[in-house]
Amino acid sequence: MEIYLPIAEISQNIFFLLSIGFVAGVLSGMFGVGGGFLTTPILILSGVPPAVAVGSEANHIVGSSLTGFLNYFRRKNVDIIMGAILLLGGVIGSASGVFLFRLLSMQGRVEEVISFTYILFLGSVGIYMLYESLKTRKKKKSGSLIKLHEHSWIHGLPFRIKFRRSKLYISIIPPLLISYIIGVLAAIMGVGGGFILVPAMIYLLGMSTQVVIGTSLMQILFVSITSTIMHAYINQTVDIILSGLLLLGGVLGVQMGAFVVQRVSGEVLRMLLGIIIFCLCLFLISELVIDPKYIFILDLLQ
Amino acid sequence: MKLFLIFNLVFFISIFKANSKKLIIADISDNKINIDVGFKGAKLLFFGVIDEEGDVVVSVTGPRKTVEVRKKEKKMGLWLNSDTKVFFDVPSYYYVASTRPLKELNAENVLLINQVGIENIRFAGAEEQEERSSWVNGIIKSMIKAGRYNPEPGLIQISDKRLFKTELNFAAELVDGQYLVDTLLLKNGAVIAARRSFINVSKTGYGEKIYKMANNNSLLYGLIAVFFAFIFGFVVHEITRRVNA
Numbered sequence: 001m002e003i004y005l006p007i008a009e010i011s012q013n014i015f016f017l018l019s020i021g022f023v024a025g026v027l028s029g030m031f032g033v034g035g036g037f038l039t040t041p042i043l044i045l046s047g048v049p050p051a052v053a054v055g056s057e058a059n060h061i062v063g064s065s066l067t068g069f070l071n072y073f074r075r076k077n078v079d080i081i082m083g084a085i086l087l088l089g090g091v092i093g094s095a096s097g098v099f100l101f102r103l104l105s106m107q108g109r110v111e112e113v114i115s116f117t118y119i120l121f122l123g124s125v126g127i128y129m130l131y132e133s134l135k136t137r138k139k140k141k142s143g144s145l146i147k148l149h150e151h152s153w154i155h156g157l158p159f160r161i162k163f164r165r166s167k168l169y170i171s172i173i174p175p176l177l178i179s180y181i182i183g184v185l186a187a188i189m190g191v192g193g194g195f196i197l198v199p200a201m202i203y204l205l206g207m208s209t210q211v212v213i214g215t216s217l218m219q220i221l222f223v224s225i226t227s228t229i230m231h232a233y234i235n236q237t238v239d240i241i242l243s244g245l246l247l248l249g250g251v252l253g254v255q256m257g258a259f260v261v262q263r264v265s266g267e268v269l270r271m272l273l274g275i276i277i278f279c280l281c282l283f284l285i286s287e288l289v290i291d292p293k294y295i296f297i298l299d300l301l302q
Numbered sequence: 303m304k305l306f307l308i309f310n311l312v313f314f315i316s317i318f319k320a321n322s323k324k325l326i327i328a329d330i331s332d333n334k335i336n337i338d339v340g341f342k343g344a345k346l347l348f349f350g351v352i353d354e355e356g357d358v359v360v361s362v363t364g365p366r367k368t369v370e371v372r373k374k375e376k377k378m379g380l381w382l383n384s385d386t387k388v389f390f391d392v393p394s395y396y397y398v399a400s401t402r403p404l405k406e407l408n409a410e411n412v413l414l415i416n417q418v419g420i421e422n423i424r425f426a427g428a429e430e431q432e433e434r435s436s437w438v439n440g441i442i443k444s445m446i447k448a449g450r451y452n453p454e455p456g457l458i459q460i461s462d463k464r465l466f467k468t469e470l471n472f473a474a475e476l477v478d479g480q481y482l483v484d485t486l487l488l489k490n491g492a493v494i495a496a497r498r499s500f501i502n503v504s505k506t507g508y509g510e511k512i513y514k515m516a517n518n519n520s521l522l523y524g525l526i527a528v529f530f531a532f533i534f535g536f537v538v539h540e541i542t543r544r545v546n547a
Binding site for chain 2: 002003004006007009010011059060062063064065066067070071074109111112225228229230231232233234236238239240241243244247250251254255258287288289290291292293294295296297298299300301
């Protein structure tokens with residue numbers, strides 16, 4: 001069954017869109033990420049114009065991250081102060097990202113920049129997650145304790161404040177900087193940034209794991225709200241039919257994800273996510289290397 | 303652009319001349335196509351009568367658009383965008399049907415002047431470009447792939463030597479605007495009659511409302527998009543909570 005997407009100006013199969021939404025839902029239920037890092041490239045490959053894929057995906061993430069955020073908030077696993085600081089950096093970052101996106105699309109470079117940043121981040125995050133989860137698994141087997149939280153010079157920069165929920169007393173400069181960079185990336189790539197933010201908070205800020213996902217979802221939620229409004233206002237590339245179908249497909253997926261989480265251990269989960277991310281990265285590399293079928297790409301203007 | 307206007311003028315003159323003789327009468331089963339959210343493409347019947355024996359050629363041309371074309375090139379082992387050119391007056395849709403294959407009509411010049419047949423479509427822009435024809439061919443190939451141009455000319459059936467009919471197929475990827483349906487009656491390689499009809503393609507229903515709002519009221523549209531996603535996310539959370547409780 002086909003449905004006409006009024007902003008993308010193409011027809012797509014409803015069940016195809018619902019199943020992408022479902023997969024994104026499973027991911028967000030399992031890992032606390034929006035799932036945009038997977039859906040955006042798939043949408044682009046299926047023929048949705050890249051700009052529309054990015055804009056609509058931001059809108060999709062608003063819905064999926066709100067569900068997750070409320071879940072963690074209820075269980076008191078959100079560090080509001082840390083989240084607010086991450087938010088400040090993220091909002092400024094995503095606003096500059098939308099302008100950068102416009103600049104790049106005018107130069108016809110946007111696709112390349114999207115795929116390069118994807119490859120870079122998917123590749124490094126994927127490999128790191130695989131490495132880390134395998135290490136943890138080994139350590140768990142040998143029975144030694146894992147030290148999560150190590151202090152380095154970045155935590156000692158000025159403007160230190162207490163983050164009670166995260167059990168941290170660190171400078172606000174590193175979280176601001178990290179969230180700014182992620183905000184820029186999020187706006188350009190059409191992702192909430194969760195798949196970068198989660199590892200960054202665990203490994204760079206040293207936050208306690210259970211708070212990370214909830215806080216990351218809070219940041220993703222607000223960043224994707226800003227991204228959606230900016231993309232709609234500046235680029236007119238948000239297709240609500242598209243994002244609505246993705247959300248609809250996600251309803252069941254989130255449940256499935258949450259169901260799986262209760263039955264699989266943490267490092268196995270991270271290993272799975274690492275594998276998914278890494279495969280996607282390999283696929284994007286193959287797109288750049290393998291001879292394309294069509295070397296002229298069209299973009300219909302008015 | 304100028305070239306295109308001149309050719310159009312030639313065409314109109316030929317229509318004018320031909321109409322005075324009324325050798326050809328044609329109509330379409332519907333001259334409106336509405337694109338709504340459930341749009342899957344459209345099939346229209348094009349039919350008519352000719353007063354003199356000959357070959358009928360029908361071409362359908364979608365609204366002419368400005369098209370930005372990016373060329374990919376392999377650099378350091380990677381396929382990157384190497385060059386961008388802008389072409390004008392590129393038909394967003396093209397379809398041709400005839401009673402006999404175009405090559406058997408012996409009317410190359412007539413077909414060229416009237417832009418009948420995929421290889422005779424003309425675009426403006428990037429005139430200074432070397433190997434411009436490879437760009438033009440690239441555009442045509444991509445248009446065929448996108449389902450906007452039909453690579454195989456359709457067949458027009460003639461019954462009783464006077465009645466003709468053919469089916470016009472429109473894929474779901476339709477640009478809105480006015481589509482020109484040009485009918486030529488050819489005899490011994492010359493046009494003896496011509497007629498132009500129109501099909502109006504427009505967005506309707508929810509699709510149109512969404513499109514208009516996104517473009518005319520974009521800030522409000524963005525806020526509404528966020529609002530809907532919010533409601534959705536909240537409802538899903540409530541459902542999850544109640545199911546798990």
